[in-house]
Amino acid sequence: MILSCSNISKAFGSTEIIRHASFHIEDHEKAAIVGINGAGKSTLLKIIIGELAADEGEVVISKGKTLGYLAQHQELGGDRSIFDEVLEVKRPLIEMEAKIRRLELDMKHASGDELENMLSVYSRLSHEFELQNGYAYQSEVTGVLKGLGFTEEEFTKPVSALSGGQKTRVSLGKLLLTKPDIILLDEPTNHLDMNSIAWLEGYLTNYDGSVIIVAHDRYFLDRVVTKIIEMDSGNLAVYQGNYTAYSEKRAMIRDAKMKAYLNQQQEIRHQEEVIAKLKSFNREKSIKRAESREKMLDKIEVLEKPAEVNDEMRIRLEPNIISGNDVLTVRDLSKAFGPNHLFNHVDFDIKRGERVAIIGGNGTGKTTILKILNNLLPADTGEIRLGSKVHIGYYDQEHQVLHMEKTLFNELSDTYPNMNNTQIRNILAAFLFTGDDVFKRVKDLSGGERGRVSLAKLMLSEANFLILDEPTNHLDITSKEILEDALNSYTGTVLYVSHDRYFINKTATRILDLTGHTLVNYIGNYDYYLEKKELMTELYASDPSGNQENGAEAGASQTPEGSEVKQDWKAFKEEQARIRKRQNDLKKTEDEIHQLETRDGEIDGLLTREEVFTDVSRLMELNKEKEEIQTRLEELYEIWETLAE
Structure with a gap:
């Protein structure tokens, strides 16, 4: 056990945030703290690192173990470049390397005992330098920065010129490279694109220390953690397994x-x-x-009624009029900002009832496409046609559709003047704004609260074509699940940008991947996209023309031209099927081996009991079973070796 929290309690005024919470973290364990916004997750992290004092209880960290903490918001400054800022983490190695180089120069002019002493120090330092991976520290810094989504061209950018999200990524890179025994991360995926999140998953999964994460990214939690610590109404419960198992x-x-x-x-x-x-x-x-x-x-001790699942916020999206079958047609769309060409000659169609997700790396132009569709930005080239009776409802991550100086009440009453006071209050209550909350100004709200106001306006719009830019940003897991249910039951059409892979997997019927300055089309959810991504990117995104009708399609009737590509496609599908069958057979074999080995151990235990080894018939029966198990295990071991090869 590397960390123990015992009987932790914390209140702010009369509000009890954490009540008698206890849990522990083992060495190398990866755990997540989950709960709705305001449940006290970040507060608990701050108590663990000692930034906040608990009202009651204690935090015990194993002797000699180090902690590293990444907060949600970072205040980095100074004139150092991104690379130099992160490289500063390796200062002890840099100084050690400088000392080794000085010794190399000094030894040329030394002799006798002085030279012997220098050689001894040089040998010790060189050994220590090698143990700490000193010969690769610069490439290690480069690898982490690239993994977190920085290009080599950005390495020379001064930290002072970075956005808040970029500063958070720099701070995350510094933390990972310090390699503390326990890493505590508060919403580490908020400013990462999909590729960077996938890189971070791999890094943390293979990390030699322990990790505690606060995150709302359920795909990320499924792949990284093996323990869930749930915070609910001040109480804490611990579940073994990943997020899906916990759910x-x-x-x-x-x-x-x-x-x-x-x-x-x-x-x-x-x-x-x-x-x-x-x-x-x-x-x-x-x-x-x-x-x-x-x-x-x-x-009788009367049981308390369990809280209803997803009863905190109520969203019901429903169009007031049915659109035509062709909702959106886009042809030859291009956009560049100066020398930076985002996308060229992009074509795609959206049909009624589809839920289409646009994905891609940071800076590829996903939000730009949505802004062009909503006339917030002009396209360089291209034609955009809306279908018959199409009415757009737009949700933007910057909440530009909201008026910062208005109160929440006025924001709704001015947009929908036919609604009376009671109706407006009821709608706001459905999105967790009650009492005097309705008279708060929009500018005084948090990002999550502004998101809920935008969703409330969207619900009232009765639009039949929803265009959403990062709709799950700042939403807790419960609110995301509510939005998923609302979109899945929505009878209109949805086009959205998101990096929330779990959300995409639950809601998308089609994915457009903005890569290589064009859109690659996948007719399926995120799991399907992962299955086909490598092949489709190789086939289409490398096409220098970047001009694919309706984007490049995976799984559509438009089979790639050329017999060689068709054969590659067929071979790819057959190989995927073979791999799946082999994996299934391997798992079945491993399961049977485990069951038989467990039973073999049970028999060994039984054979040591007096009531068994004095009972001849029972003894013979168990010995016979043991022989049969050994025979079958020999067969299974051979099968396993064949499959594993």
């Missing part, structure tokens, strides 16, 4: 609690009815029985 267990526990609550309520009602009936008999014996039952009823 399933939590649902099962909640169902069991709800069943117990309903059964108890039914029993209470039954007893109350019996008591009332006995009293109605108006006989001394009956009244005594009724009083006895009342005493029993008073002693």
Whole structure:
């Protein structure tokens, strides 16, 4: 055990944020802290690192172990370049290297005992330098910066000129390179594109130390963590497994609690009815029985009703008019900012009922496409045609559709003047704004709160074509699940930009990958995209013309031209099928081996018991079973070796 939190409590004023929370982290363990916004996740991290004092309880870190912490927002400054800022983490190695070089020069002019002493120091330093990977520290810095999405051209940029998101990435790079025993990360994926998130997943999964993450990226949590620490209404619960396992267990526990609550309520009602009936008999014996039952009823510890799942926020999106089948047609779309060409000659169509996700790296132009579609930016070339009866509802991540000086109440009442005060308050309440919250100014809201106001306006718009730019930014997991359900039941058409892979996987019916200055089309969700990505990028994104009708399609009727490409495509599909079958056979073999080895161990334990080894027939029976297990295991080991090869 490397970290232990025991009986931690924390309150701000009369609001109790954390109540008697206890958990521990093992060496090399990867854990996530989850909960709705405001549950106290960041507060708990700050208590662990000592930035905040707990009202009660203690945090114990194993002796000699180091902590590294990345907050959500970073304040980096100075004139150092990105590369030099991150390289500063390696200052001890840089100084050691300088000392080694000085010794090399000094040894040329030394002799006798002085030379012997210098050689001894030189040997020790060189050995230490090699142990700390000193000969590769510059390439290590380069690898981390590239992994976090910086290009080599950006390495020379001064830190003072960076955006908040870029500064967070620089700070994350510095933290990873310091290699503390315990890394604590608060929303590390917020400013990363998909490629960088995938890189960080691999880095943290293979990280030699322990990791504690606060994140709302469920795909990321599924791949990195093996323990979930849930914070809910001040209480803390620990679940083993990744996010999906936690979600399933939590649902099962909640169902069991709800069943117990309903059964108890039914029993209470039954007893109350019996008591009332006995009293109605108006006989001394009956009244005594009724009083006895009342005493029993008073002693019952009444169970609290479990909170409804996803009852915090209510979204119902529904168009007021059905559009034509052709919702959007885009032809020959191009956009550049100076010498930076984002995309060239892009064509794509959107049909009614589709939910299309645009994905791609940071800076490729995804948001730019949405802004062009909403007339917020001009295209350099191209034609955009909306279909019959198409009405757009737009959600932008910068919330430019909101008026910063207005109150929430006025924001809705001015946009929808036909709504009365009660209707406006009800809508805002559905998005968690109650009481005097409705008179807050938009400029005073957090990013997540502004997102909820934008969603409220979107819901009221009754649009039949929703264009959404990063709709899940600043939303907690519960709110994301609510939005997923709303979009999946929406009968209109959706086009959105997102880097939330779990959200894309749940909602998208088609993916447009903006890569190589063009759109590559995948007819499926994110899992399908991952399966086909390598092949499709190789086939299409490298096309210098960048001119594919409707984008390059995966899984569509437009089969790639040329017999060689067709054969490659067929061979690729066949190889994928072979790999899946081999993986399934391997897993079945491993499962059977595990079961038999477990049973073999159980038999060994039984054979040591007196009641077994003195019972001849039982002894023979177990020995026979053990022989059969050994024979089968020999067969399975050979099968496993063949499959594994």
